[in-house]
Amino acid sequence: MKLNRLLFSAAILSAVSVQSQTTQKKNQLEFSVGNNWGYLKNLEFAPVATYDYEGLVYKLNYTRNSKNDNLFEVNLDYLSSNLKTDRLSNLNTDYYKGGMHFSYLKKVYDKNRFTIHAGLQSRTSLAAYHDGDYITFHQEFGIAGRFSYQINEKQYLSSKLTLPFMLLRVTNAEGKFYTLDNYQSVFWDLEYGYKLSNHFDVKATYNFNYSRLQIPSAYRELQHQLNLGINYKF
Amino acid sequence: MKYIKTAVYVFMFTSSFSLLSCADMLMGDEGKNDEEIYLNYKTKTVLELPFEDDWYIAAGGKSLEENHHFTPNRHQRYALDIVQVINNSGRTGDGTKNEDYYCFGKRLNAPGDGKIIAMENAIEDNVPGVKNTKQTLGNYIVIDHLNGEYSFMLHFKKNSIIVAVGDTVVRGQQVGLAGNSGYSTGPHLHYHLQTTPSLATGVGIPMQFVNYYTNDVFTERGEPLTGQTVRKN
Numbered sequence: 141m142k143l144n145r146l147l148f149s150a151a152i153l154s155a156v157s158v159q160s161q162t163t164q165k166k167n168q169l170e171f172s173v174g175n176n177w178g179y180l181k182n183l184e185f186a187p188v189a190t191y192d193y194e195g196l197v198y199k200l201n202y203t204r205n206s207k208n209d210n211l212f213e214v215n216l217d218y219l220s221s222n223l224k225t226d227r228l229s230n231l232n233t234d235y236y237k238g239g240m241h242f243s244y245l246k247k248v249y250d251k252n253r254f255t256i257h258a259g260l261q262s263r264t265s266l267a268a269y270h271d272g273d274y275i276t277f278h279q280e281f282g283i284a285g286r287f288s289y290q291i292n293e294k295q296y297l298s299s300k301l302t303l304p305f306m307l308l309r310v311t312n313a314e315g316k317f318y319t320l321d322n323y324q325s326v327f328w329d330l331e332y333g334y335k336l337s338n339h340f341d342v343k344a345t346y347n348f349n350y351s352r353l354q355i356p357s358a359y360r361e362l363q364h365q366l367n368l369g370i371n372y373k374f
Numbered sequence: 375m376k377y378i379k380t381a382v383y384v385f386m387f388t389s390s391f392s393l394l395s396c397a398d399m400l401m402g403d404e405g406k407n408d409e410e411i412y413l414n415y416k417t418k419t420v421l422e423l424p425f426e427d428d429w430y431i432a433a434g435g436k437s438l439e440e441n442h443h444f445t446p447n448r449h450q451r452y453a454l455d456i457v458q459v460i461n462n463s464g465r466t467g468d469g470t471k472n473e474d475y476y477c478f479g480k481r482l483n484a485p486g487d488g489k490i491i492a493m494e495n496a497i498e499d500n501v502p503g504v505k506n507t508k509q510t511l512g513n514y515i516v517i518d519h520l521n522g523e524y525s526f527m528l529h530f531k532k533n534s535i536i537v538a539v540g541d542t543v544v545r546g547q548q549v550g551l552a553g554n555s556g557y558s559t560g561p562h563l564h565y566h567l568q569t570t571p572s573l574a575t576g577v578g579i580p581m582q583f584v585n586y587y588t589n590d591v592f593t594e595r596g597e598p599l600t601g602q603t604v605r606k607n
Contacts, residue, residue: 179401184446186438187408190401227409230437273438274445313446350400356575357448358404362397 165338165373170201172345172369176219184313184357185274186231188223193235195221197365211245211257211286223269239265243284243302253290260284261302263327276311278351280304280325294335302327309353318353325351333371341371408448408577412436417567417582419486419519422545423598423606424527424565425552426481430459432562435599436580443566443578450526451578453566454598464560472499477552478531478561484543485525485583488517491571495535497555505557512556515549516571523579524571528564529556 176197179190197219204212219237241264245257261284267276282304289297304325307318328348333341347365423429433455435441443453457464458476467474493515500506513530515537531553537543554561568576584595585607598604 179397181401181405183405183408183448186445187405187412187448187451189403189405189409228412270438311446352400352402357446358402360401360404362400 166205168201168203168205168371168373170199170203170343170369170371172199172201172343172367173197174199174345174347174365174367174369176221176363176365178221178361178363180223180235180362181358181360182269182276184311184359185269186228186233188225188228188231191223191225191232191235193221193223195219197367199367199369209247209250209255211243211247211259213241213243213245215239215241233270235267235269237265237267239263245284245286255286255288257286257288258284261304263302263304274312276309279308281306282325296333296335298329298331298333300327300329300331307353309359313357318355322354323352324354339373341373343367343369343371345369411577411579415580417523417580418521419488419523419525419567420545421485421525421567421581421583422483423583423586423604424483424485424549425456425563426483426606428458428603428605429456429477429563430464431455431598431600431602431604432457433600434597434602436597440600447573447578449568449573449576449578450564450566452580452597453526453564453578454581455562455564456598456604457560457562459603469502469560472502472554472561475502475554475561477563478554479534480552481548482527482530482550482552482563484517484537484545484547484549485527485565485581486517486519486545488519488525488543490515490537490539490541490543491518491524492516493535493537493539495530495533495550497532499532499554499561500556500558502554502560505559506555507557509555510557512558513550513553514556517543518571522569524568524576526564526566526568529553529558529562531555 174197176195178193181190197217200216202214217239221235223235224232241261243259243261245259248258249256261282263280265278282302284302286300305320307323309316329345331343331345333343335341345367349363351361353359431454433441438444443450460476465474472478495513497509497513511528513532513535514528515535517525531551532555534551537549552561552563567579567581569579570576580597582595582597586593587605588602
């Protein structure tokens with residue numbers, strides 16, 4: 141936990157020691173650390189209506205701006221936590237989750253400091269419970285949109301909305317495809333960025349992630365995440 | 375321009391606030407019944423252990439540590455795997471034949487009163503160590519206890535089941551012989567109770583048996599656990 145706090149502090153403090161430069165950059169690499177407040181229901185795993193969990197989440201994002209200002213984004217994240225329930229506390233357990241997401245977003249609107257990109261996203265995630273005794277693999281495909289607003293020269297807001305329309309879910313019990321009939325999900329990010337220089341920004345991000353699988357062994361997960369990160373442009 | 379800026383701020387912050395405050399609604403009520411079953415369920419059917427003599431609970435209990443059935447199949451969450459053990463061993467010989475195992479071919483009884491609603495009796499017994507991944511239940515019977523509880527007894531010896539669909543059975547009545555058919559690496563009885571006759575929709579329920587001995591101590595009503603030797607009274 142001390143190491144986690146150290147990394148978290150390092151991400152923030154390193155942002156203030158950067159130099160200003162002046163050229164437009166095409167690549168961005170962002171590292172962020174944040175806190176995750178989550179709720180999980182997985183009746184395949186345990187007879188628990190809702191587990192609560194909290195823990196640090198680490199993210200590494202890469203964004204490539206093309207010549208036409210289209211975006212190619214790659215996101216990696218990792219979360220380590222403990223699932224907790226007061227009512228059935230003997231069923232509390234470890235929870236680890238990692239993800240890799242790709243999106244390609246085409247610029248569809250750009251006017252008055254307001255930009256909209258739209259495209260497709262692939263989300264891959266792997267969750268292990270109880271030291272890996274039970275594992276779920278999710279592969280989702282969805283549509284995504286990014287809305288960006290330049291507040292002034294130094295500050296900007298950006299928001300990304302992803303709506304998956306297909307899920308491949310593999311667990312210890314089975315592997316199956318689900319579509320919108322059974323599976324509904326939304327991922328929403330809201331970012332505030334402050335430009336420190338042409339090479340560095342600092343960012344504060346809120347993530348809302350929600351997934352619902354309507355099958356007899358119901359699965360639902362809700363995550364709120366607050367992240368602080370540093371963005372390197374090159 | 376000023377209005378757009380204000381609208382963006384208002385939209386984003388009200389959306390964030392709304393999403394933060396609706397966790398209960400988004401997580402839904404599914405699973406509350408599972409929690410209630412886990413904590414407080416009292417078996418309605420009068421159940422007795424479905425075998426004669428001493429048997430050993432190889433898997434049973436209410437957590438993944440105690441019972442490998444607990445995850446991921448909700449219908450068999452509290453299932454028991456039961457074998458016979460003599461002098462700390464479940465078999466004689468080198469264990470390459472089903473006949474090496476003490477429980478193979480032993481009598482199995484109906485654990486409670488009810489009606490046979492499904493069965494299979496023609497699946498070959500496996501060679502020990504080799505599972506049948508296509509016919510996972512093997513030779514089996516399902517007993518409808520006519521009170522919302524359904525008993526599943528699996529892995530019977532081929533052609534040993536002596537009841538048929540539609541038959542009424544009473545507690546203690548012989549139904550077949552223990553075997554090694556289906557998803558089974560060695561002769562044993564798999565027994566569980568669930569809320570519907572369907573593997574897809576059924577929810578596993580804890581089984582409280584009456585009047586039996588646990589490690590030679592009389593138990594009036596209890597749930598057998600991994601590592602216990604049990605015998606009906």
